[in-house]
Amino acid sequence: MAIKVLVVDDSSFFRRRVSEIINSESRLEVIDVAVNGREAVEKAKALKPDVITMDIEMPVMDGITAVREIMAASPTPILMFSSLTHDGAKATLDALDAGALDFLPKKFEDIARNREEAVSLLQQRVIQIAAKRAFMRRPALRSAPTPSSIIRPLASRAAATSAHSSTSAPSRPMAMKFRASGKRYQLTAIGTSTGGPVALQKILTQLPANYPHPIVLVQHMPATFTAAFASRLNTLCKIQVKEAEDGDVLRAGVAYLAPGGQQMMIDGRPGAARIRIIDGGDRMNYKPCVDVTFGSAAKVYGDKVLSMVLTGMGADGREGARMLKSAGATIWAQDEESCVVYGMPQAVAKAGISTEDLPLDRIAERMLVEVGLA
Structure with missing residues (x-):
């Protein structure tokens, strides 16, 4: 039909x-x-x-x-x-x-x-x-508990699915209590596309002003939109949000949104890293591109990156996330049910790169636990 x-x-x-x-x-x-x-x-x-x-x-x-x-x-x-x-x-x-x-x-x-x-x-x-x-169209969509309230490591999904099929499901699933991994981070990196503006707003508005390290954001968006989007987020969030500019020094508690039509890279060393904004490139499908930013973050920060791939069409972010994983960084993916389009997160999950599936409404909570603020 x-x-x-x-x-x-x-x-x-x-x-x-x-x-x-x-x-x-x-x-x-x-x-x-x-x-x-x-x-x-x-x-x-x-x-x-x-x-x-x-x-x-x-x-x-x-x-x-x-x-x-x-x-x-x-x-x-x-x-x-x-x-x-x-x-x-x-x-x-x-x-x-x-x-x-x-x-x-x-x-x-x-x-x-x-x-x-x-x-x-x-x-x-x-x-x-x-x-x-x-x-x-589901009744009481925003308030009803769903299976996505339960977050499991990706490796345990198949076993959980099998167990679920052979036993009766609980009438009201309990939300998992998060535990920090104990890793130390110096950068948070987030990549997204379709559905990303709403997802980023939901996450970033829950972060406190004392968030302990810089955040780099890559949202597929036209050049004329990114400044307005950064300004909007800045008025809503406790952290500072700005459209990234070439030469920006990465500071804790500040989120840097990649400008549309260009590429955002990180240069330097931890503690003294800067943003580099370069030409979008005629051969690049995405401007900005999550792979480009994630790849540069892997080179500068190595295993000290907490990264996540959110809702979006296509597979941008998979190769950059692969580089981060090879360096020892942490990669999470938004779960299918809470995505507008389950493309980018699915790409990293299917490749075995991400370690956790997270529903959108619990990502900020998970971040705060992981960085020691909750």
Whole structure:
């Protein structure tokens, strides 16, 4: 059965363009269109689409308000379309905060080298976020305990699954109490993509101002978005968050967000390390790239890195995480159930690189235990 899509935009040209792209993929079907946010809310209730594509600026009701109302009444995976401007970035981040799962720029040429690549990217994003529909429609999703509240080392998953199948499951699983490994760290490194803005906000807002070492963040995001995102996080967090600049000295309690369109590397030695910002590179698929930052962290900090790979499409971070693991560093992965897209974390988990699967709502807690703050 095809994935049902509701296309929402006040531009007849853009509605037609998006509809043609979606309908050209056999697994997708546009079941209707809406010309403003109010109409989108009504059609979301009536038609129950699997995915909604949503414009931000519309008459009658804007896209952000529509997202809030849809998520309150009939939660549905929503893909936002945004302009690549500073104001567009702020509005898109507001939409993600309201419950949208992902975004793409309205000018497809800004995200792809040619039309075929842009068409494929839009189709794949819709297919990927459609997979979250059943999860989003569960009753009392945010408060109900789930099996992901139990964190197990990756090596014990198969045994746990076997045991689970042969015995009756507990009615209310107990959350595991974390224990620190005893390792000493000098850097935290986090890589993410689709679903990352919300995931990073959830984690970083739980960290105290006295977090004991620097944090480097790599989020796949356009160049015009990273400054706005860093600024937003900085207003919400107790730690300082900034868009990384070339020459920044890494300081404890500060998170450095890799600038979009470029690569962020670490240079120097522990205690006197600096950020290097270099050209994104024509051959690189991701700008910024998690592999690049993780790889440089492995060379400078060795086993003194606490790293994690969060929700995202693709496998960026796997090779950088492999380098960190070879140096003795710690690598965790976000668990499948709490990911918007279980691509990047799955890549490191399947390769046997990560040592723990963690649900998003417990990652900050786990970090604080590991670094001795809880």
